[in-house]
Amino acid sequence: MTAHSAHDGLRVVFMGTSCFSLTSLEALLEAGISVVAVYAQAPKPAGRNYRMQKSVVMEFAEAEGIPVHTPKTLRSADQLELFRSLQANVAVVASYGLIVPQSIIDVPTMGFINVHASLLPRWRGASPIRSAILAGDAKTGITIMRMDAGVDTGDIMAMQSVDIGPKVNHGELEKRLGFLGAEMVVDVLSHLDAYVAQTRKQSEDGVAYAPKIDKESCRIDWNDSAENILRKIMAFSPSPGAWGEVDGIRLKILDAEVLENDVAVKIGCIADGPVVKCRQKSLRLTLVQPAGKNIMSGEDFLRGRCRLLGMVIK
RNA sequence: CGCGGGGUAGAGCAGUCCGGUAGCUCAUCAGGCUCAUAACCUGAAGGUCGUUGGUUCAAAUCCUUCCCCCGCAA
Numbered sequence: 001m002t003a004h005s006a007h008d009g010l011r012v013v014f015m016g017t018s019c020f021s022l023t024s025l026e027a028l029l030e031a032g033i034s035v036v037a038v039y040a041q042a043p044k045p046a047g048r049n050y051r052m053q054k055s056v057v058m059e060f061a062e063a064e065g066i067p068v069h070t071p072k073t074l075r076s077a078d079q080l081e082l083f084r085s086l087q088a089n090v091a092v093v094a095s096y097g098l099i100v101p102q103s104i105i106d107v108p109t110m111g112f113i114n115v116h117a118s119l120l121p122r123w124r125g126a127s128p129i130r131s132a133i134l135a136g137d138a139k140t141g142i143t144i145m146r147m148d149a150g151v152d153t154g155d156i157m158a159m160q161s162v163d164i165g166p167k168v169n170h171g172e173l174e175k176r177l178g179f180l181g182a183e184m185v186v187d188v189l190s191h192l193d194a195y196v197a198q199t200r201k202q203s204e205d206g207v208a209y210a211p212k213i214d215k216e217s218c219r220i221d222w223n224d225s226a227e228n229i230l231r232k233i234m235a236f237s238p239s240p241g242a243w244g245e246v247d248g249i250r251l252k253i254l255d256a257e258v259l260e261n262d263v264a265v266k267i268g269c270i271a272d273g274p275v276v277k278c279r280q281k282s283l284r285l286t287l288v289q290p291a292g293k294n295i296m297s298g299e300d301f302l303r304g305r306c307r308l309l310g311m312v313i314k
Numbered sequence: 315c316g317c318g319g320g321g322u323a324g325a326g327c328a329g330u331c332c333g334g335u336a337g338c339u340c341a342u343c344a345g346g347c348u349c350a351u352a353a354c355c356u357g358a359a360g361g362u363c364g365u366u367g368g369u370u371c372a373a374a375u376c377c378u379u380c381c382c383c384c385g386c387a388a
Contacts, residue, residue, distance in 0.1 A: 046388065050316060215386095249319090250385070291385040292319030296326070303339055304327025 010189060013088040013108070015039040017055045020178045021094035024115055025057060027182035028092065033189055035066055037086050041097050042070040075101050083107055090192070092185060093147060102149045110192060112147035114154060115181040117174070118210070119143060119161055121202045124152035125210035129174050132164060133235040136227075139163050140173070142181045144188050146199060151209075156202060157195045158184055167230075169237040169255070220244045222268035222313060226258045226281035233283075241289065244313035246270065251313070254295060255287035268312040274302045276313060 012035045014025050028035055038061035046053040054062075061068045071079050083104050090110035093100065095117075105112045118128035120143040125131075132140035141161035145154035160180060164173065188195045211217075218236050220229055220243065229242075233253050236242040241252030259275060259282040269277050273284050285298035302308065 044388080045316095048316090048384095048386095050388070252385090289385085290319095293326095293384060294320095295384095299340080300326045303325075306327095306339075 010034060010090055010110075010192075011036045011086070011088045012189070013037050013039065013083070013086055013091040014061075014094075015091060015096040015098075015100070016057045016094040017041040017097050018095045019056055020117065020174055020181070021096070021115075022056050022060055023175075023178035024092065024094045024182040024185050025060065027186050028189070029064065031186045031190070033186070036088060037067045037069060039069050039071070039096065039098075042072050071098075074098060074104055080104060080107075090189070092189070094181065094185070100147065105147060105149065110196075113157070113185065113188065114145050114147040114152070115185050116143045116145065116152055117141075117177045117181065119159060120145065120152060120156060121205075121207040123208055123210045125212075127210045127213055129177060130170055130213060130235040131208070131210035133168070133170060133173065134231055136231055137164055140177070142177055142184055144181075144184050144195075145202075146196075153202060155199045157199050158188055160184060167234065167257075169234045171238045215240075218242050220253065220313070222276060223279050226278040226283050229278055229283060230256055230258055237287075238295075244268075246308055246311055246313045250291040251301075252289040252291075253285055253287075254289060256283040256285050256298075258282075259284050265310075266312060268314065270302075270308055270311055270313060272302075272309060274298045274308075 010033060012028065012033055014021075014028065014035050015038070016022065016025060017040050025035070025038065038057065040055045040058040040061065043052045043054045043058065045051065058068050058070060069082065073079070074083075080103055084107055088108045090108050091112045092115065093112060094115040100112065116124075116128065117140070118124070118132060119139070119141045122137075123131045123140070129140065139161045141159060143156055144158040145152070145156050148154045162176060162180060168176075213236075218232075218240055220232060222229065222244070233242045233256050237254045241254055243250055243252045245251065261282075265271055265277050267277050267279060271277070271282075275282050275284050285301070287295060288298055288301045289295045290301065
């Protein structure tokens with residue numbers, strides 16, 4: 001590290017909450033960039049017994065001794081005042097989860113920079129990675145943009161794509177994109193003037209919004225092709241997990257493989273393997289988790305539960 | 315005090331209600347069969363039944379203490 005890096009003099013405020021954002025925060029610190037404050041979503045009661053849980057970003061920032069702010073909203077005069085007092089000249093946002101009002105965006109001289117996990121304008125919104133997998137996209141990537149008041153509508157500073165492998169799950173892809181985003185955001189901050197100069201507007205074509213996911217959208221409809229179901233499994237693996245219900249128990253399916261040769265049973269019916277018949281082709285369940293149990297292989301799952309053979313997953 | 319499931323051999327489970335020899339399916343090892351095999355046959359090894367205390371002639375099982383894992387919900 002040279003004594004006078006290109007990012008000398010930057011005072012960065014970081015805003016993020018998830019593991020995806022944490023990777024970027026870590027990279028900023030590692031690059032010697034001065035992060036003067038961190039914003040993360042407020043701890044909320046979560047998990048068993050409703051214990052208050054801090055986000056990973058908050059935990060990390062506290063451990064690093066960086067001041068952490070966890071407002072429930074940024075739309076207040078107090079928050080604007082607080083943000084001004086930080087005297088940041090640039091802010092980095094990565095899957096923060098709160099809307100940043102224009103009044104705050106206007107504060108830093110170099111503006112707000114957002115790390116988004118898709119090839120914008122495709123998959124603006126909250127779950128870009130899942131959406132890309134669900135749609136069967138061949139590739140996705142990271143876009144670094146100048147944030148504006150819209151949802152992921154800002155001008156693009158940098159973009160890099162990665163291939164979505166034939167069988168990559170959300171967890172793996174998120175991790176990969178997290179590293180790429182971290183690398184890119186460090187590079188952008190290190191050569192800010194150059195990136196600002198090449199900023200361009202988003203295309204009007206190919207706009208797509210990533211829908212919010214809920215429990216029911218994670219449920220598997222076996223009356224679909226094996227390929228589509230597999231995408232769904234991958235998009236929700238390892239968390240929250242695509243699921244079905246057999247014999248009164250909830251079963252998450254975390255990994256599977258398409259079998260070309262059809263098994264001659266009803267749709268949704270479990271055959272040895274375990275193999276489940278879909279509308280087209282079949283799926284062999286390779287990694288599952290019954291409610292209340294640990295994650296196990298499909299074979300293990302069936303081992304002590306032979307009675308499930310021939311039953312239908314709903 | 316949010317609701318609920320679970321901890322029994324390396325793995326997945328049954329047995330618990332109603333106390334009485336520790337079981338099943340796999341994996342492992344040995345032998346056999348086979349041109350051959352992840353197939354088949356025979357046999358073996360492998361458990362302080364999560365922990366503490368109690369009840370009992372006798373506890374995986376009933377009562378009790380604590381620990382750990384997980385699903386839902388948020």
